[in-house]
Amino acid sequence: MINLGVIGTGWITSSFVRSAQSTSSYTLRAVYSRSLETAETFASKHASSSSSSSSSFSIKTYTSIADLVNDADIDTVYIASPNILHFTQAKESLTAGKNVILEKPSCSTVDQLDQLFALAQSKKVFLLEAWRHIQEPNFKTLKTAIDTHLGGRASLHSASLHYEQFSSRFDKLLAGELPNIFNLEMGGGALVDLGIYTVAAAIWLFGTPASSRYFPTKLSSGADGGGHLILTYDDNFVVHLSSSKMHNSTAPSEIYSHRGTLSVPTITDVQGVTFWDPRAKKREVLAGEDTAVEKGELNLSAEAREFARIIGERDWEAAGQLEVHSREVLRVVERARRENGLRFPGEE
Structure with missing residues (x-):
């Protein structure tokens, strides 16, 4: 316990x-x-x-x-x-x-x-x-399907991952207030709030990119309200990451190969995974709604269960894999911020 x-x-x-x-x-x-x-x-x-x-x-x-x-x-x-x-x-x-x-x-x-x-x-x-999302059962299904349905990482052409969700605090910013989430002094901004989920997903699914470039929409506070982050890999594989706290998007997140397309409605709290076969012109449901997600709640049970296992079993190997992942995600995000002048307290 x-x-x-x-x-x-x-x-x-x-x-x-x-x-x-x-x-x-x-x-x-x-x-x-x-x-x-x-x-x-x-x-x-x-x-x-x-x-x-x-x-x-x-x-x-x-x-x-x-x-x-x-x-x-x-x-x-x-x-x-x-x-x-x-x-x-x-x-x-x-x-x-x-x-x-x-x-x-x-x-x-x-x-x-x-x-x-x-x-x-x-x-x-x-x-x-x-x-939380990389521990979700449906996210794990998505990761497995890259091999089983798309032919593995080497067969991928590109991917597009979205997390765009309107924040009620954006209206407060428009009204002249300065909520923490849009305040650089408090470590705020869309990239570190929502966009970082897409970065974490991309690196867990595809590995560390060779290069990256962020195109932010800057707000009156100096923070980013949203933006587009492009990850480029050595084999010309490109991932487009889109995030925003200024609007909503219902666009799915998708992974593309000549063998087909994998699609999820959201990149976290994943409610279903589908595969489109372009030759048979058929859609296959690989995973349905995640019943662990209750209305008004986040799917944190899989994450909590895995963390309890790691701590209880003293699984340093699993913890080490998560450590490498956390470091690579932050490396991409920190570089994206700094290149666009999105600096937090203590940064030159």
């Missing part, structure tokens, strides 16, 4: 806690918030789902991160705070000898991420970045 402490009380933390508790592998032990009232409300909301709810156990609440990470009852910390705080909070948690599940984007720079992985190794604990 993983004894969990959480930093952050937003909707993503709620979704993770519910999903984690549904696996029967986690117990929520503690909650941090700057506001004690907020922490207590969150703890009360999730206490009924705790595996320990039938005992005298109560969820602790903290307004000090130092107190939370030094709590002997906690072995793993889940961090879903504003992007710019990830590095310092993960560093503090790892220093205290806790496993860390860190929401994306892990850090602002590869240098910061390298520091965290080195610290985790020295403490013999796990640092796992929360890429």
Whole structure:
């Protein structure tokens, strides 16, 4: 059983806690918030789902991160705070000898991420970045189908991955406010919020590109509201990644080969995988709707289950593969930001 402490009380933390508790592998032990009232409300909301709810156990609440990470009852910390705080909070948690599940984007720079992985190794604990989509059953079906239906990576011509979702906070920006997600001082922008999912998917499916170039739409705040990222591979394979928080898109994400086309309606929380055979002119459904995704909830159960397995079995090999992936994703995203002047605090 993983004894969990959480930093952050937003909707993503709620979704993770519910999903984690549904696996029967986690117990929520503690909650941090700057506001004690907020922490207590969150703890009360999730206490009924705790595996320990039938005992005298109560969820602790903290307004000090130092107190939370030094709590002997906690072995793993889940961090879903504003992007710019990830590095310092993960560093503090790892220093205290806790496993860390860190929401994306892990850090602002590869240098910061390298520091965290080195610290985790020295403490013999796990640092796992929360890429929920690459753990989803339907995403795994998509990855397998590249070999079984398209003839493998060498047979691919191109791919187009989308994640474009209108944010209500965009209207706040238009009204003159500065939400964190559109504030470079808080590590914001569409690329690091939604676009990074497409980068993570592309690198998990196709490997690390030889080169990349980002074409952002910059906002009045200086951050990117959306954009197009082109990944180019040595064999002339090209991947087009499109993301936006300024509008919605219903365009599917697709992978192309002369043998056919693989298609998913969304690149995360994947609701179905289909294969189009251009010769037979037939569509084959390879995977239907993922029943793990409930209305209004994210599919985090597969991710939570795999993280519990890695931590419980001390599977350093699997953790190492995820480490390489996290580093390569951040390398592409950091370069794309810097080349377009999308710089966070502390960057020259």
